Amino acid sequence: MKAFIASFVKGQILLFAPQLALILLILYDRVSFYYGAPVVISLAVLWGWFDYSGKAQRRGASVLKKLERLVDDFGWLNFQEGGGAGSEMVVALLDKASFGSSTLTTPQLAMATTEKIKEVYFTLELWYFSMRQKVRLLLRKAASMIEYDLLEVVNEFIEFYGEFVEKVAEETLRLVAKGDLTSLESEREGFSTFKTRLAELRGRANAFLQSLRDDGLPVSETKVRALEVDPWFKTGTEISETKQSPQ
Amino acid sequence: MGSTLAAFTSAFPAVALVFGFLLVLVGTTDGTRELVQGGWGFITVGLMVEFVLPISRRLR
Numbered sequence: 524m525k526a527f528i529a530s531f532v533k534g535q536i537l538l539f540a541p542q543l544a545l546i547l548l549i550l551y552d553r554v555s556f557y558y559g560a561p562v563v564i565s566l567a568v569l570w571g572w573f574d575y576s577g578k579a580q581r582r583g584a585s586v587l588k589k590l591e592r593l594v595d596d597f598g599w600l601n602f603q604e605g606g607g608a609g610s611e612m613v614v615a616l617l618d619k620a621s622f623g624s625s626t627l628t629t630p631q632l633a634m635a636t637t638e639k640i641k642e643v644y645f646t647l648e649l650w651y652f653s654m655r656q657k658v659r660l661l662l663r664k665a666a667s668m669i670e671y672d673l674l675e676v677v678n679e680f681i682e683f684y685g686e687f688v689e690k691v692a693e694e695t696l697r698l699v700a701k702g703d704l705t706s707l708e709s710e711r712e713g714f715s716t717f718k719t720r721l722a723e724l725r726g727r728a729n730a731f732l733q734s735l736r737d738d739g740l741p742v743s744e745t746k747v748r749a750l751e752v753d754p755w756f757k758t759g760t761e762i763s764e765t766k767q768s769p770q
Numbered sequence: 771m772g773s774t775l776a777a778f779t780s781a782f783p784a785v786a787l788v789f790g791f792l793l794v795l796v797g798t799t800d801g802t803r804e805l806v807q808g809g810w811g812f813i814t815v816g817l818m819v820e821f822v823l824p825i826s827r828r829l830r
Contacts, residue, residue: 537822557804561811562818565786569819 538570583673584665586735590677591658593728598655600720601687602648613692613717614644619710620702627701636698643690647683654679670740677735678743684728685748692721693752700754711755721750787816 542563548554601612617640622633657676699707725747732745790812797805 537818541818555804555807557807558811558814561790561808562814565812565815566818569782 538566538573542566542570579670580665582738583670584662586673586677587658587662587665589731590680591655591662593724593731594651594655594658594680596724596727597684597687598651600717600724602651613695613714614641616699616707616710616714617641617695619707620699621706622702624703628698633698633702636694640691640694640698643694647687647691650683654683674740674742677732677740680728681732681742681744681747688721688748688750692750696750696752696754700752704754714755718750718753725749783816783820785816786812786819790814790816 545554545559545563549556549559617637620633622628622630628636654676657679661672661676728747729745732742732747735742736745790809793805793809793812795809797803797807797809
């Protein structure tokens with residue numbers, strides 16, 4: 524509270540001091556009321572405006588920092604091989620899957636789908652880097668940022684997240700599920716870690732979006748798309764089904 | 771909305787100065803002392819916002 528009052532007074536002292544001085548001078552009849560009134564009123568209006576815009580900027584910067592962390596974590600998990608995610612990148616499964624003995628698809632069809640998914644992945648990768656740059660740029664010019672910029676970049680993140688999960692992650696996993704999963708047994712643990720990290724990221728993103736909605740920012744969604752496909756889980760169900768069928 | 775508001779706030783000192791000088795002019799021609807005094811009030815605000823505030827912000 525003390526720090527808040529101190530920052531408030533320090534920031535606007537040049538707007539506050541003349542008001543006080545002029546009011547005292549008017550009261551002691553040293554300065555004309557007609558001269559003092561416009562000065563006092565204008566300075567009071569400016570004081571209110573600077574205080575409001577300063578608070579709005581601080582709020583905007585704090586929201587952007589949270590968004591930047593989410594965007595960075597998403598990129599670390601899905602795009603930056605050197606960043607630590609490495610083999611956990613979901614598209615890496617496409618190069619490791621084999622479809623030779625598959626009855627659900629042909630190798631040619633699988634190859635064509637793989638190419639399509641990789642194309643979408645590279646497009647989304649470009650979109651990701653452009654979005655990350657936009658967030659960083661907004662963070663640098665937070666002083667002149669308006670609420671619309673903030674809303675636009677948050678909505679872009681929601682749309683991007685949904686597109687990536689739907690068109691890259693789920694498509695990849697659907698295709699992988701059609702192939703020979705026994706050759707991917709070593710990747711199962713990596714995928715499990717990826718899934719856990721993505722779920723944790725989704726949880727943080729949802730909490731962030733809900734807090735923005737609670738603060739009155741009309742974000743398009745309060746929940747980002749969940750990853751609903753798990754090829755190994757399906758296999759597990761199938762295995763249990765085959766175990767039950769002879770009885 | 772944001773850009774309109776930004777344009778308005780950046781135009782504030784100029785508007786205050788022009789309005790102040792107009793009041794002084796009208797007041798002098800009219801002989802109304804109150805108008806002249808009010809005009810000088812607006813001129814003071816315009817000068818403060820245009821010069822004093824930016825200088826103080828740079829010094830901070």
